Amino acid sequence: MKRNVGQIERALRIGLGLVLLVLAFRGQYTPWTWLGVVPLLTGLVGWCPPYALLGINTGKTR
Numbered sequence: 001m002k003r004n005v006g007q008i009e010r011a012l013r014i015g016l017g018l019v020l021l022v023l024a025f026r027g028q029y030t031p032w033t034w035l036g037v038v039p040l041l042t043g044l045v046g047w048c049p050p051y052a053l054l055g056i057n058t059g060k061t062r
Helices: 007-025 037-045 049-054
Strands: none
Touching: 007 037
C-alpha cells in the first residue's frame, strides 16, 4: 500500500476521528460518532482505499 494521503490531510483526519470517538465515549452515541474510526485509521495509516480506486493522491510525489 502506497501512501496517498498528504500530511495536512492526515492530521485533519486523525483530529476529526479522535473528536468523534471522544463524543461516542462520552455518551453522545450516534452512527456518525462511531464512524470516527474510519478517518482515524486512514489518517494513521496514510492510505485511503477510495482514493486508491479513484487515483487520487494528496501527498507529495517524488
